[in-house]
Amino acid sequence: MLRVEVTKQLGEFALEAAFESEGRVTGLFGASGSGKTSLVNMIAGLVRPDHGTIVLDGETLDDTKRGLHVPTYRRRIGYVFQDARLFPHLDVLHNLDYGRRMNRLEEDTAQRKRVTDLLDIGHLLDRRPGKLSGGERQRVALGRALLAKPRLLLLDEPLGALDEGRRAEILPYLVRLRDEARIPMVYVSHDAAEMRQLATQIVLLRQGRVTSFGGVKVLSSMPTQ
Amino acid sequence: MLDITPTEWTAILLSLRVAAVATLVATPLGVALAWLLARRQFWGKSLLDAAIHLPLVLPPVVTGYLLLLSFGRRGLVGAFFADHLGVVFAFRWTGAALACGVMSFPLLVRPIRLSIEAVDQRLEQAAETLGAAPWWVFLTVTLPLSLPGVLAGMVLGFAKAIGEFGATITFVSNIPGETQTISSAIYSLIQTPDGDVAALRLVVVSVVMAVAALIGAEWFARRATQRLHGN
Numbered sequence: 001m002l003r004v005e006v007t008k009q010l011g012e013f014a015l016e017a018a019f020e021s022e023g024r025v026t027g028l029f030g031a032s033g034s035g036k037t038s039l040v041n042m043i044a045g046l047v048r049p050d051h052g053t054i055v056l057d058g059e060t061l062d063d064t065k066r067g068l069h070v071p072t073y074r075r076r077i078g079y080v081f082q083d084a085r086l087f088p089h090l091d092v093l094h095n096l097d098y099g100r101r102m103n104r105l106e107e108d109t110a111q112r113k114r115v116t117d118l119l120d121i122g123h124l125l126d127r128r129p130g131k132l133s134g135g136e137r138q139r140v141a142l143g144r145a146l147l148a149k150p151r152l153l154l155l156d157e158p159l160g161a162l163d164e165g166r167r168a169e170i171l172p173y174l175v176r177l178r179d180e181a182r183i184p185m186v187y188v189s190h191d192a193a194e195m196r197q198l199a200t201q202i203v204l205l206r207q208g209r210v211t212s213f214g215g216v217k218v219l220s221s222m223p224t225q
Numbered sequence: 226m227l228d229i230t231p232t233e234w235t236a237i238l239l240s241l242r243v244a245a246v247a248t249l250v251a252t253p254l255g256v257a258l259a260w261l262l263a264r265r266q267f268w269g270k271s272l273l274d275a276a277i278h279l280p281l282v283l284p285p286v287v288t289g290y291l292l293l294l295s296f297g298r299r300g301l302v303g304a305f306f307a308d309h310l311g312v313v314f315a316f317r318w319t320g321a322a323l324a325c326g327v328m329s330f331p332l333l334v335r336p337i338r339l340s341i342e343a344v345d346q347r348l349e350q351a352a353e354t355l356g357a358a359p360w361w362v363f364l365t366v367t368l369p370l371s372l373p374g375v376l377a378g379m380v381l382g383f384a385k386a387i388g389e390f391g392a393t394i395t396f397v398s399n400i401p402g403e404t405q406t407i408s409s410a411i412y413s414l415i416q417t418p419d420g421d422v423a424a425l426r427l428v429v430v431s432v433v434m435a436v437a438a439l440i441g442a443e444w445f446a447r448r449a450t451q452r453l454h455g456n
Contacts, residue, residue, distance in 0.1 A: 044354055072353040073362075079354035085347055089369045098365070099355035148355045 002026070002152060002186070006042055006052035006062070015039065015208040018052075021186070025178050027199030028188045029219065035208040036188045040154050043186065044079050045072035056152060076103070078150030078183075082160040084141040086129035092140050093125040099148025115143045118180065119173055135166040139173060146181060153185045159194065167194075174198055192219050229426060235402050236410035237430060243318055243406055244386035247326035248379055251333055255382070256375060259337035260363065281331045285391025292324055292396040320397035321404045325386035328393075333382030340374020341367060373449040380442035384435055407431050 005018040015035040019026075028036045041047040043054060045061065048069055054062040056077070061070045078099075086095050096112065116122040119139040129137060138158055145153060158174070159167045171194070178185065178198060187198055195202065196216055204212040212218045229237070261267070262274060280288050296303040296314045306312045314320035344367050352362045368375070390408035397404040399413060411427045414420035 046350055046353070071358075072350075073356050073358050075354075076356065077354065079351070081347070081351065083347070085345075085351040087348060087352075087366060098352070098357075102352070102356040102358075102361055102365075144355065 001055075001057060002043070002184070003053070003055040004039070004043065006039070006049035006054065008038060008042065008047070008050050010035075010038060013208055017203075017205065017208070017210050019203045019210055019213050021184075021201055021203070023184075023199070023201030025185045025187050025199045025201070027195045027202045027216075028186060028205060029190065029192070029195050029199075029202055030205030031190055033207075034205040036190075036205055037156055039205070040079075040156050040186060040188055043152075044077055044154055045070060045075050073102070076149070076151045078145035078148055078153040080138075080141050080145050080153070080155045080158045082157045084129075084134075084137040084161075086132075086137055086140055086144070088129050090128075091125065092121065092127050092129070092132070095129065095140060095144050096121075096125075096147050099144060103148055105149060112147060115146050118176055119143050133166075134162050135169050138162065138170055142173070142177065146177075146183070150183060153181075153183050154188075155185060156188045157190070159189075159191075171197060195219055229430075230423070232401060233410065233423065233427060233430075236405050236407050236427070239318060239321075239402070239404075240387050240406040240408075243321045243325055244383050246319075246322040247329060247386045248333070248383045250322070251326045251330055251382060252375070252379055255330065255333045255378060256337055256368070259334050259341055259378075260367070262334075263338050263341040277334055278331045280328050280392070285328065285389075286395050288327060289324060289392035289395025292320075292327065292392065296320065296323060296396070314397070316397050316400060316404060318397075318403055321393050321406060324392040324396045325389045328389045329382040329385035332385050333378040336374045336378040336381065337371065338374075340371035340377075343374075344370045373446045376445040376449060377442050380438050380445065384438040384442075387434060387438075388431065 001020070001022055003020045006015070008015045013035065015038050017035065017039055028039065030036050038047060042049050042062070049062055049064060051064050052062065053060060053064070056075075060068060061075055062068060087098065090098070096116070100107070116125070119142055121136065121139050121143055124132065124136060124140065129140070132140065142158070159170055162170065175197065187195070189195055196219060199216055202214060202216055202218045203210055204218055258273070258277065262270065293315070294300055296306070298304065298307060298313070298315050303314055306314065312319060314323050348366055348370070349362050352366045357365060388408060389406075390412065393404070393406060394409050394412070399405050399409040405413070407427050407430065411424050411431075414424035414427070
């Protein structure tokens, strides 16, 4: 369970968000500039809130009153960025293995096989990120985050940098991930169709504030884009 | 003409040793300072930056004399090193290495700093979300990605160290077999009647070494860039 209650001043922009999620996939939905990425960065620990608390599965990750801030690398929260951010100097195998090594986890070839099968990236293991297509890169980024065995997976518009065709290529993997990986996810998007397919719970953000919260049906109250 | 005498060989080998030791000792320190300057904001940052660049703009004689005052036997730092670590700099080849290290330091730091600045910080963030503590982020992402710059800095620093003259001769003098590098050997030969041919030999040697260093730097940088950028 994830509980977030934070405020953050970013120049002119004030972010003031509170929500609590139990769902398997919490969709953070809002137009660009509504503060989605800042919110996700705070959950990841990359940005510190000005005020407030972030609690994951009973563990307090941020509590500004107590001056508590668990650094990103100790949070065990996976993050899939819009721009993949694969390490260019490592091949796919070592990108996938990075989180396991940094967290000093035992080598788990069965798990790696499951993840590479799930994402169809088994044939790419010896390639460098420079030789991958956009869709392949994003699938490797997903696998890399999963193999670090996170407690929560943040996906910040993982399809945002891809064209229509590629999106259709990745979306089924995300659905499989939701149904098979058993890791709670926070999925950020401004695409209502994507949200309907993936999210089990929606947090609606508008200009830095949560305007509604609930099941996928809150999307229907939104003007279609 | 290229019949190099034992004395000249001594000077050549000493130059190589002095420059190699200077570069190897200066590199870790240079990488650390380059990282600080590239990635951290702190009080006195521009002062530190100026101090690193000082040997580039001060007359080498001044740098050498300051080294003599501080690292000489009676200098504050020199006495400490001699008494506690058993390392003497004054009039020893170690002093020549120190002088070369200080003089080449700005040239070593600059390319490293630039290449660290060029490393995409979003990759460092990604590493953090995968569980890498700051030190590991540096070792596994920042350092490998800035390797071309580190190599370029090392080669540049090495080349500068081989050619260093003013600070070295001021600090540790010109003792054959101990502190007489190629540069000071050439200087001595020019002062000697009939030394021209020998001086020219050493000139040829130093030109060859400098060109080799430049070609080597270029080759290293290109190879490393290729390896790092995913091809």
